[in-house]
Amino acid sequence: MMSDLTAQQIIDHQRYPIADLNSPLRADLISNIQADLAKDGCAVIKNFLSEQGLQDMLNEALARKDQAYYSAKKHCNVYLGDGDDSLPADHPRNVFLPRTNGFITADLLTEDTAARILYHWQPLAAFLADCLGKPELFIYEDPVSNMIVNLGKPGQQFNWHYDTNEFTITMLLKPALSGGHFEYVPNLRTPQDECYDEVRKVLSGDRSRITRLELNAGDLQFFLGRFSLHQVTENTGDDDRLLLIMSFTEKPGVIGSLYRVKDLYGKVTDAHYENERQRVRADELLD
Template sequence: MLTAMQLADAERHDLSNLVDTERYPLDRPDDPTLLAAIEEARADLDREGCAVLRGFLREDRLTQMREECQELASKSFYNTREVNAYFTADDPALPEGDPRRLFMTRTSGFVTRDMITADRIMQRLYVSPAMKSLVARCLGEDQVYEYADPYAGLVLNVLPEGTEQPWHYDTNEFIVTMMTQAPEEGGVFEYCPDIRTPQDENYAGVGAVIRDEDRDRVRRLNLRPGDLQLFKGRFSLHRVTRVEGATPRLTAIFAYSQSPGVVGRLERTRQLYGRVSELHIQAEQDRAERADGLLD
């Protein structure tokens, strides 16, 4: 019944019925246990561009969230296309070995936020002030904001057998994810910390990684269902390797931004989700060039 149903609430600070608050006491911001976890996450992000809060979700809620994600996965939009790491078109004027001309097959599925109802654990976590506060503190930000994008911000990524996410960057400087179901084989998260900067795309280094000529700077992350991952994907090339076996890889993606009102790029939204809204069209018309000057 609705009276017994917990809904996403942007004013609810107490996540004790979802999160393992023995390890992460979000309702006690100055608790030494929480402060130690935040300090460790900050250090990992500074050093590696990535931090993992192990066992973030309560075990019973992980089971529930996995079941919710399995149900949502049936609504996924799947798209297969050839993309480079920047989601840009081919430029024949560039040398063949340039990473902007290295195209990879991307096949993955997404369930967008407008399909994820307010009673889902994903939504309840995403809108919670306690969750946003934790993410901001780990990243050293004063505040983080939900996306204004009606599709992105909160999505479920679905990778069934034979699919993968090839090397790419994120549009946002950071991303927060939680795998809810691991595949039988494959589906490994790999990344290259800070392979580019706002001043240098480092095309030579990026190309060597994509061509599999340089594995020295590639890190492999052992993620487990229920772990919360914070990742600086704007500057770190990353991918999810091919999934093998009948069990799909399911991952909740919580996208926050450093400023309010963020809406995804028009063409990237079309590629990822198969549709755009009037808001995306208007935002593209109004969009100024990115301040950091990077290609994507």
């Protein structure tokens, strides 16, 4: 299956003319997003995808959903790492939560897909960079996980975690009929501090800092997921939830760690082994 749309046709470019650098609509959009991101690290562009763009992306994902990978690791801490016996049992590193969602990996979303066409469209990265006040953004070079579809079948969930990348955008292709809510805790940690006490509170059921987002199919969500703990709650409907995730980086050539990619997506490439030898990473946080 292939899309015959151009990148510009995949989105609602009339309403959101992101490729038109002189458009006042583009400038307005950017300042609205900047205000929302400054508030809590999250912003949404309603109906960003065109009707046909959404349909193509959904069909692409549905055609590949039987190839989705489910991690063998069914319980994870929020860092996707190992526990630590020297720490108390309720320390966040020792709290393992069920994680049952699957991923349609980037290698399956071939060159002719609408998802890939949009991801590689330079005006998108330029627009995102402007929204974030960064000089430039690059696509995440990880060949397995740079652009993936999160598949939540009925009964599945994607429990509390942080993202490896500082910056991710998602596009909801199909919401759950019930449940499957995106929830987040804005800026729960910093590059210098894991803030374990605050993480522990969330994991023990304190909902006071949690925000739940209302998303519809075709919406684009900006999210600073490296510092904001987040989850997708259990899909309690009787049909799948599908979410396209695109990651970008400030430096070119960044890819995921060998072990994390293998754990999450079930496959790695030579690039991951090479990366293990020469790590290009932005910070020293645990995951």
